[in-house]
Amino acid sequence: MTGTPAPPRTSPLHDRHEALGASFTDFGGWNMPVRYTSDLAEHHAVRQAAGLFDISHMAEFDVEGPRAAAFLDYVLAGRLSTMKIGKAKYSLVLAESGGIVDDVIVYRTGEQSFLVISNAGNRDAVAAAFETARATWAPASDASTGSATAAAAEVAEPTTEVPEPVEGTGTLAVTDVTDSSALIALQGPEARGILSSTPGVEITGTPLDELAYYAWTAGTFDGAPLFVARTGYTGEDGYELLIPTAQAGALWDAALAAGAERGLVPCGLAARDTLRLEAGMPLYGHELSRDIVPAQAGLGRVVAVDKEAFVGKDGLASGPADAPVLVGLVSEGRRAGRAGYAVLHGDDVVGEITSGALSPTLGHPVAMAFVAPVASAIGTELTIDVRGTRIPATVTALPFYRRNA
Amino acid sequence: MTDLTALSYTSEHEWIALDGDIATVGITDFAADKLGDVVFVELPGADSAVTAGDVCGEIESTKSVGELYAPITGTVVEVNDAVVDDPSLVNAEPFAGGWLIKIRVEGDLPGDLLDRAAYEDLTA
Numbered sequence: 001m002t003g004t005p006a007p008p009r010t011s012p013l014h015d016r017h018e019a020l021g022a023s024f025t026d027f028g029g030w031n032m033p034v035r036y037t038s039d040l041a042e043h044h045a046v047r048q049a050a051g052l053f054d055i056s057h058m059a060e061f062d063v064e065g066p067r068a069a070a071f072l073d074y075v076l077a078g079r080l081s082t083m084k085i086g087k088a089k090y091s092l093v094l095a096e097s098g099g100i101v102d103d104v105i106v107y108r109t110g111e112q113s114f115l116v117i118s119n120a121g122n123r124d125a126v127a128a129a130f131e132t133a134r135a136t137w138a139p140a141s142d143a144s145t146g147s148a149t150a151a152a153a154e155v156a157e158p159t160t161e162v163p164e165p166v167e168g169t170g171t172l173a174v175t176d177v178t179d180s181s182a183l184i185a186l187q188g189p190e191a192r193g194i195l196s197s198t199p200g201v202e203i204t205g206t207p208l209d210e211l212a213y214y215a216w217t218a219g220t221f222d223g224a225p226l227f228v229a230r231t232g233y234t235g236e237d238g239y240e241l242l243i244p245t246a247q248a249g250a251l252w253d254a255a256l257a258a259g260a261e262r263g264l265v266p267c268g269l270a271a272r273d274t275l276r277l278e279a280g281m282p283l284y285g286h287e288l289s290r291d292i293v294p295a296q297a298g299l300g301r302v303v304a305v306d307k308e309a310f311v312g313k314d315g316l317a318s319g320p321a322d323a324p325v326l327v328g329l330v331s332e333g334r335r336a337g338r339a340g341y342a343v344l345h346g347d348d349v350v351g352e353i354t355s356g357a358l359s360p361t362l363g364h365p366v367a368m369a370f371v372a373p374v375a376s377a378i379g380t381e382l383t384i385d386v387r388g389t390r391i392p393a394t395v396t397a398l399p400f401y402r403r404n405a
Numbered sequence: 406m407t408d409l410t411a412l413s414y415t416s417e418h419e420w421i422a423l424d425g426d427i428a429t430v431g432i433t434d435f436a437a438d439k440l441g442d443v444v445f446v447e448l449p450g451a452d453s454a455v456t457a458g459d460v461c462g463e464i465e466s467t468k469s470v471g472e473l474y475a476p477i478t479g480t481v482v483e484v485n486d487a488v489v490d491d492p493s494l495v496n497a498e499p500f501a502g503g504w505l506i507k508i509r510v511e512g513d514l515p516g517d518l519l520d521r522a523a524y525e526d527l528t529a
Binding site for chain 1: 438441442444445447463465466467468469470493496
């Protein structure tokens with residue numbers, strides 16, 4: 001590591017964004033579109049029609065080997081070994097302390113293979129957590145594999161060939177495949193119709209009209225492998241599409257063209273942030289951090305505490321009982337509390353906002369905040385210190401917005 | 406169409422249109438683009454005194470909060486109620502319908518106002 005920060009990376013779709021006139025922002029070490037025209041218009045398009053997001057900054061790891069499922073049960077908070085092939089599951093990478101290193105979505109791609117998608121800014125932290133876990137994870141069968149295991153334990157460069165898994169050995173390959181593909185999110189009520197009508201897209205696995213939420217199917221785009229996951233970060237139905245870098249631009253163009261008459265617009269990170277906030281979804285660095293344990297963020301259900309051993313288990317057992325908890329806050333008017341603003345109960349500061357905005361869909365301010373348990377009950381009347389002005393806010397259940405099923 | 410070369414600018418991205426001793430003030434298209442969609446503006450009340458360089462209001466977008474600096478010293482004589490009711494005017498017509506306040510200028514204009522060319526250099 002050097003003291004000089006690396007210049008921000010750009011997506012394989014960067015030329016498309018420039019041609020569309022996007023404004024850019026640095027996010028997680030990447031220079032990504034923050035908006036193309038209007039973040040409000042992009043937000044509304046996703047709620048009412050569809051939006052296309054470049055989320056190629058997100059990191060992807062292939063985890064493969066006969067013990068891949070057992071390894072993920074150890075390195076992640078949830079129980080991944082019981083997932084069926086074709087399914088997706090939200091999970092957490094924990095530190096030994098029980099604090100959150102990252103939140104991830106895990107896709108079971110085979111009996112012995114999984115795809116793990118993590119946040120861009122945590123790519124190195126997740127890779128390091130996997131490496132560290134390899135060292136502390138000691139399944140009985142690993143002892144027999146000797147140096148082969150040690151070699152495979154390294155987080156391989158994208159060009160490194162994944163060893164062929166051999167039944168009965170402890171061979172495990174964790175491969176960072178972020179740079180070999182682009183990730184495109186197609187989100188909104190029109191998403192299925194648009195994807196179905198995008199020229200060149202062929203679904204070869206489960207048909208789209210049978211694909212469950214939090215499941216994935218296989219396909220091709222102009223002959224290239226296309227991974228189609230019915231997941232997202234907007235609170236709407238939709239897909240996340242993993243496509244090799246070489247075909248990414250063509251897929252982006254084809255989807256935009258096919259979706260134009262259905263109201264599809266390209267959307268930037270600004271809209272993505274207000275959409276996920278309305279949907280009550282946490283953002284790492286705001287609602288999640290190494291100083292926050294899952295239960296504080298309302299993610300206790302993600303942790304399979306009855307697993308025999310997993311990274312963070314001991315830390316979680318000894319966590320503080322009176323730690324602040326994540327709540328939703330709603331206010332009237334148009335003035336929103338922002339990340340970092342104090343939350344008060346009477347004259348006592350009881351917490352701090354982690355994300356806040358005037359909700360484009362609801363028309364009033366919403367925020368997520370960590371507050372003391374005593375002030376966290378639904379309906380509790382609090383105030384937000386908005387640059388010196390006290391704005392009333394009421395504790396409310398998350399999410400703020402839920403789509404009609 | 407507003408003649409942008411006839412306006413004066415500040416390094417805080419306000420524009421000023423001077424007509425006699427009345428200065429109409431708004432924020433530039435550059436500032437509006439940087440903020441994103443403006444959803445809330447708080448402006449000083451009519452008859453309030455403002456001092457050049459001091460914060461006199463706020464402009465909030467979905468993503469951020471920007472402070473409005475008084476570009477000149479004087480008394481606010483008119484507030485654009487239309488932009489308070491519909492803050493998107495700041496994005497849609499930053500140099501026209503999205504104007505914010507009118508100030509009766511007192512004393513000399515600040516010496517550091519920019520002409521169009523200088524402002525374009527600043528934001529290039």
